[in-house]
Structure formats: structure tokens, C-alpha cells
Amino acid sequence: MPAAAQATKRSRFHTMDRRPARSKPCSMSLVSRAWTWGPRGQGAILLVNCDKDNPKSSTIDCRDDRVLDNQDLQDMSLVTLNTNTPRDFFARHQLLLHVAKSEMDKVRVFQASRGNQISRYREVLGPKQPCHPLELPGGQHSTDFYVEGLAFPDANFPGLISLTVSLLDTSNPELPKTLVFQDSVVFRVAPWIMTPNTQPPEEVYVCRMLENEDFLKSVTALTQEAKCQLTVCSREQSVGDRWMQDEIEVGYIQAPHKTLPVVFDSPRNRGLKEFPIKCMLGPDFGYVTRGPQTGEVSDLDSFGNLEVSPPVKVGRKKYPLGRILIGSSCYPSNESEEMHQALQDFLSAQQVQAPVKLYSDWLFVGHVDEFLSFVPVHKGFRLLLASPRSCYRLFQEQLEEGHGEALLFEGVKKKKQKIKDVLSNEKLREDNSYVQKCIDWNREVLKRELGLTERDIVDIPQLFKLQDDLQGRLKAEAYFPNMVNMLVLGKHLGIPKPFGPIIDDRCCLEEKVRSLLEPLGLHCTFIDDFYAYHLRHGEVHCGTNVRRRPFSFKWWHMVP
Template identity: 35%
Template sequence: MTLPTGARLRRASLARCVAALSLAGVIVPLSLTGCKGDEKDDLGEAGETDPGDTGTEETGGELGPWEFDDVLGASNSDDDDISGKRDWLEVPVDTDDDVVDWVMPADSFTGFAEGDQVELVLAGEQPEFVRFWHGNSPVLGHDVSEVRTTYVFTPGSEDEHFSVEFDGFNHGYTLTINHLDADGEIVATDEVVVRSAPLIMNHHLQPAEHLWVVDVGTNSAMINSYATALGDKFSPVAGNTVGYDVWIQDEIEFATQVTPTNRINIIIDSIRDRGLNSFPNQIVQPNIFKQTWGVPGTETSFDSFGNLEATPPITVDGIEYPFGRIYFGKTPQWGINDVLADFLHAQTVQAPVEIDTTWLCVGHVDEFASFVPDPSSAKGFKVLLGDIDAGYALLESMDPSTALPRYAADHGFATVGDIVDDANLRALNDDVRDDYLNPIWNQFKQEFALDDSDIISVPSIFEPVNGCGGAVVALIPGMANLIVANVEGEPTKLFIPDPFLRANNDDQASDPLVSSFAASMPDGIESIFVDDWNTYHVALGEVHCGTNVLRTPIANWWEVATHLLD
């Protein structure tokens, strides 16, 4: 939604403060800010108070300043008072920190004569998604029986406080504040922005706060890798509490709403509704709430959130996207459900890009693409993209007689030569490269303003699988399907599927793909190769599919993204 005509966000002067969020037994630091709008320029225009105006006898003397702060808030959809209801459905209470305290200072009413009043006029689409309280009464926006767009009152001698709350994301309005004389004529006027924050998805350059993996026993190698590397930043989820559903990335996606005084974590809960459907309830608490877009029972594999990602900050055709751009698998016939896709497009600040993933059996963008931090790069990142030619080049550089025990057991290829010499497999991969991967490379370059120097090729080979109508899955574990664990104050760690492209499964040092992949990563990154084979790879997923990450926001939309709202 765009701002109504004439609306603008004022630059805020910010004071830093710190709060803490307890999440799953872990204290998660949050950086919060308070803001106060800057004073307006003395324009002396009609309808605005000139600070040099000394008033008249009719107005009762010199007028006070008539300028007010913008109202920036978040969706009041959590449950701060732990009543079992969304806070929007209840009268605001002291514990409700998602309600904005909007103040008209007492000195604004200096010079008010007898009979003078204040008129508030709310303009914008869907005013039912905002509510102004004055005292204990709703006076503007949504009320139980009506939607109000005008409110007139007589101010007292003290500050006038309004509690403002929103229901939903990225709703924008203007509020006109008029000083009326006893005859209803406008003495002074001001206009401020009223807006609920957009939902903003996380990207891989944001610091990782906490990670989760479902522990089902068979994935102990992966659990141990995380626990050893991350300590208390990692929590295993007991498999018996979630129906032994290991695909935690597919169930939820974390996003945020940030305001000048608060941060809300939103759990985008998918409509897949399998065992992990109960997991969000384990971490929901004040300032963390879940919401679902779409109709349960209509889900396809495309509605799992390995198919929902965001780039780091980018600039495309001169337009800055300070929170990156969302991308997901979707075509006119197939893909992520329309309700969620339309909602994400409506947030505007991350301008989603739709990718054809119908050639993949599972159909997720994380099967062939990922972004990793690269502080030495001008853009701050590198993108990893699946590359079939690089896959065959690597295999052809190896001794064809090299035994591949894992591939022999689960893919029917006993040696490197068996893969290289399979003409049908080669023809299939040539088609996948020409028809899908090459166009995706070109689309990434165009939509995300990438050049070849921004891309790291990930050796990839795909194979068909029964029951997928000719769609393909990764033969060599999809190494772009990784996790970026960039915990603040620590070296960035990548958790990468072990490709097992070697004769001795226990000897990672002998694996040419392990060596070449680690060498291709940006300086300062620690590559941790995880055995995800039995629980994830043979079940058509990898490390990223089985992990979820909460991340810290690193920018304020009202400071850096207003050009994407107007």
C-alpha cells in the first residue's frame, strides 16, 4: 500500500536503548530505538502555523507550536497480557507494548480561546485497520459498530495522550490535525503519517540469534555439529513433540515488524500443517506471534518455506532495496499459494521475484541458491548457484574408479565413472541446465543486479525420482542448501551438506568437492560439512531444509525504505 498523497515521514532523532527477549530459554538481545519527529521548517504557508505569529485577541494570545510526531506502529496481534486473545481484540493494557502513545503536548494548546477545539481527520484506505483511543474510548478508525474518520474534542491544560494500535501490516494513512476556533474555522493545521510497519523477511546477512533442528535420533551427527559449534545459540527440538517431522524450515519462516520503540518477531506459519504445526506454540510469547496466509488443506510442496527466501540488500536499476528482495518458486499454474504471494507483494519494501521451480520434485528455491556474507565484496555477499557444468567438470577430474559407497547404496552409482558414463543422466542434466538453470542464472543477474563476480558456482548433478512426473532431485547433495550462522562477535559458520564424493566416508580431507567448496568461500568463513545423508538427503532435502534461524534486524524501514512505500 502506498502512502496517501502528500504524506511524508519525518526524519527521526533517535536515542538508543536496549531490551531483551527471552526465547526458548535463551536471552536474545534486541536493539530498540525511541524517536521524536524533527521540527518542521518555518514555511509560513497557508494552513500552517508560522512560529512568528503572535496570535490575535480572538485566539486568546500567542499560539503554541502546532506540529506533531508521525505515528509508526506494529500489528497488535500478539498476546502481551497472556489472555489467550490477540491484543487487538481487547482494550489496551499497561503490558501492551505494541500500542503507540501519541502525544499532543500541552503547549500546543497555548492561545486557545474559549470554544476552540481540536479536529482529527483520518484519511486513507481501510481505516478499519487502525484504532485511536482517547482515554478509554475508541475515537478514530475501528470501533465495534462503525469506522470513524473524524474526531473533535476540547483539550485540557495537560498533554493529550492517544493510544494507537494497528491490525495488520503496511497500512498507511494521513492524520490531519486542525485547531478550530469557536466558529469552526481552521486556525492552524498539521498533517502526519500514520502507518503500521511492513512485514520484513530476514536475509542471511542479518546476525543469527538462535537456531533449531528437530532431533529424531538418526540425525545425531547434524545435531552434534550444531551443538558443538554454537553452544547455547542452538536448541534441538524433541522429535516426539512434533511427530518426528524433521523439515523445520518448511514449517515456518521468521520475519519482523520493527517500530521506533519495539520489535515484533512474526512466525509465518505455513499451511503444510504436518507434525511441526505445533512447533510455533513452543516459542510464541509476548512480541512473538504466528500468522498463516493461505487455506490449510490446499497446500502443495511449493507452500513449504524452503521455497521462500530473501536476498541481502541490493540496488537494482538505481532502486535501493535495503532489506533485499524476496524470491520464491511460482508460475501461473504452480507455486506458493496466491494468498501469501499477494500479501508479500503488498509489503512493497522487498519487491518479490517469482522463480520457476516446477522442474524440481520438491520445488524449492533453496535447492539451488543461497547467499553468504562476504565483507570483502562491494555488495557484501556472494550468491551460490547450482552449476551442472561445474559438477561434471569436477567428476571428470577424478579417478573414474573412485568408489562411492554412499551413492552405491542409495543412488545406484558405485563409482565416479558410473555417474560420468551414464548417457541418460547426462542428457537429463543438459536439459535441466539449458531449460531451467541457465534461465535462472540470467534471472538472478537481472532481478538482483548481479554479475559473474558475485556468483560462486556450486557443482551440481540432478537425477529423476519415482513419483515426480519427470521432475528432478539432487544426486550430489545440494550444497547451496546450507545454513549461515553468523552469530554476532563470532566468525561466520556455514553448515553445509557433506557431499560424500569419496571412497572413505570418514575422511572429509580426501573429498575433492569438500576441498574446492571450502576454498571458494569468502575469507573468514568457517565451513562445517554436516552428515545429513540418511535423514535428509535421501528424503529429498538437505541441511537448510532441516534447520531454522531467528535473526536480528539491522535497519529501520522508516529511515531507509520510505522510497519503496511512496
């Protein structure tokens, strides 16, 4: 066998991933160039270098063409090229490192040279350069490369990147170079992953406003009970915007060597628009955004309209990271609104939490968190659904027990409502009959798409009322503070205080919710959000946000 052929057979081009199944040298056969899912899957993993290790930088790390420091290197994947050739081999051959032109703007590769200085890392592949000739010595040699992702999976990018070495025969200068060997490593860019309410809380975010001091005290006490960190956004930082849930969603990305929290910034761009960039993006905290940064956005583009279920199994299909839930109109019309397609495309392209569309355009704000929530229970979870039917049943029971004169809204409204007046209000009944039909539709969708049964669902008593929105369309909003719009911190629940009828010195709505949730091992704290949030069309969940612990399950072990 010729010396060149022997050298080719001994060449290895491989990643240094820490998973045994994904750290073996790549095959030298083009046929096996593939990335496969599952616990025995093959292929390397690449993180988008979307944090900001340099405090003086104005943007995320992957937008520069430098290695800042050793911390920056930790966000990249290490690839080693091993060669073992005769000493004079590269006098007659040339090695090229390259990516497809269609992928060159999705990846950047730095080559390491000898020495301990950061300056020894130079960019060899990236958006401006898809191919780089390697100058290597003969004999046995190893060359390290550090690879960073520049883009998340999206509508026009499935997330796969092939890094290829091609060996060319240059022995006859009178003839064109001849391709004699290729080897590749295939990367999949790590998806952005959401965390459901069932994951333990690590940090809560809330805004300080002029009129929410009592609310802030209640949230502070709840976070102390749940033993998680609290970050309070100042009035100067929020610029009068209190809706923390609508501005951001905190998820994470993960490779075998590193896990990184990443804030997904919504395109709503109100007062809080600078908060995720100025107060969250930093070392080991990434940032991503999608959607129109200028121009028209709808309420459905806010992230109160973006939730995720706990892990579920639907028939034989497992969703070990849960499924994303977004609200929509479910059918097109001149008045209907949808989440922006760029947001939907991004969420779908991550692959690991297949989205489910729910019907939410009937709501005044239009967010799924206005009628559902999830809470953790022993060995599982419960889906909580707002329920006018349950509320009318409760009020009817109280009327029959002689409590028809009991008042709603004591202490917060001049015009209070008696139980008997609520029950006799035909317009309110019609409104809630319509709302119940909308929620029932979603109930069936959730049962079908999440594999739930009625035992998995808890109905939370709630009434709604219809009123005209800014376009003159009738939409539903909560009649009293919407209890399903709660802050879930492990077993500690921060529930909007409903100001329901007081019977035997206790709010019958609070008592009903306690009787439903506390036997499940949950602790209910009712938080007064009436003036600071409820009257502004939001509740506790709308005004807070949570960074949660990443799943212990590794996303690459699943099969989408």
C-alpha cells in the first residue's frame, strides 16, 4: 500500500465531547456522516456562544471574531485533528478545513497554536471564510480547534453543521489538485429549551413600581419560603413597565461540557426592553431574540402567551422535556391575531418541545396564562384550568346554604356584589357560558396533545366578563382577580387574592382553592394584586418571571 494511503487510513478527525457515544473518532466514510438522536446517538453538539464574557462588550460573544479569555473558550466545542504521516508528506499534499457556504454564517472556528496566550487562537473559518488551508508538519501531530455556534436552529436552518477536512494530492504542479480523502464531524446546534413550573425555581424576577410595595413584600416572602433568589428590577430599569412575564422567557442551552441559561427576549419592546440585555446578559448568561424589532407586534407576541407543559407521554410518543404551548386565534379572520411567524418558526425549529397551539384570541389580552397553569405534585403534575362552571357551582352551593348576601370585592371596590346578584345576572351568565365553551375547547386539545385524563386536571373557580377592546371587539377578562394566573415556586404558590365572598370570616373562593390544592401537598399564599395588576388586565404571573433548574434529562437522548 502506498505511504500516502497508509497515512490517510490512520488520520482521525474527532470531537472531544464527554459522552462516550459521541466522543469516538468520526468514521472516514462519507456514508456515515450523520447526526443521530437517542441515547446511542452519534454526532457532536455545539453551543451558540450567546453570552457576554466581556463586561465592556456591547454585544454577545459570537458576534466578534476573537477569543476573549479562557471563559470564552468554555462556551465552545473542542475539535482535535490527529495526523500521522511520513515526514515529507505535506510537501506533496495539502489539507483543507472547510464548511459548506450555506453554513459559513452559522459557525466560527478558531485554530489553537502553541503557547499560553489568548492571542494564540485565530479565526480560520466563519462568515467571511468557508475554507482554510492547514499548514501542518509531517509525522504524528495533533491540532486543536475551538468551534462556536453563531445561530440557533430556525426556519431556514435545521441546526446541523458539518466541519470537513479534505486531503488534496499536490504532487504534480502541472496538474490540478486531486481530492484523495475527506473526513467530517457533524455538529447539531443545541436547542433553546424552556422549563415548566414543575422544575425547581432558582431566581424570581419582578419590577418595583410606585404602587406595588405590598405586592413586592408578598413576593419577597414567597421567594424566601421557596428558598430561591429574588431580582427586583428598579423603576429606572423598567421605565414604568411592570409586565415581566410578557418581556422575557428564561430557558437554557446545553452541551455535554456546559449548561447555559439563556433569556429569550420578546419583540414587544416596551419599558422593559433593555432589561434582558443590560441586567441579564453577561458571563454564562445568554441572550436570544426573534420577531419584528420594529413595526407592528400584537399582544400574542408577548410571552405570557408562551408556556410549556411538564414532561408528558402521548400514546407511545414521549415528550421528556414537555411541549410548548402558545395561544392563537385558531382560525383566520379580519380581526384575528396570531403570534408572529418568526417566533413560531424559532420555537418549532428547536425540535425538542413540539409546540401546541391553543385558542386564546377570545381573551382581552390573549395569553394562555390567563386560563391555565401547571403545578407539581408527587410523581407528576396537575393542569389547572380556570372554570366559570366551577365558580357558579360554588356560589350556588353558598346561596343554598343561606349565604346569598355575602359580598365580593369587600375592601377594594365601592360597588360590591352579592352572591345572589352574581347568580341572577343573566348577562354575566351569558358571558361565562361563552368563556366556558372556549376553555372546554382548550381542555380537549390539551388532553389530546398532552395525553391527559380528567384526573390530571383541576378546575379553579373563576368568572370572566366581556368588554370591548381597543378595536371594538368583545373580549373576555377576569371578573375578579384570576387565580389560575399564579406564581409557582415548587410547592409554594403565589395566587392572586380573589376578594371573594366572606363566609364565616373566610373567603369562600380561597377556601375552595385550598381544598383543591393543599391535599396535593401544595401551599397556597394569596397575594393582593388588585390595584397594581388586576385593574391593569394582569395578575401575579403576568408581573413576575422565574429562572428554573434545567432538566436532568439530556435533550440529545430523546427522539423528536
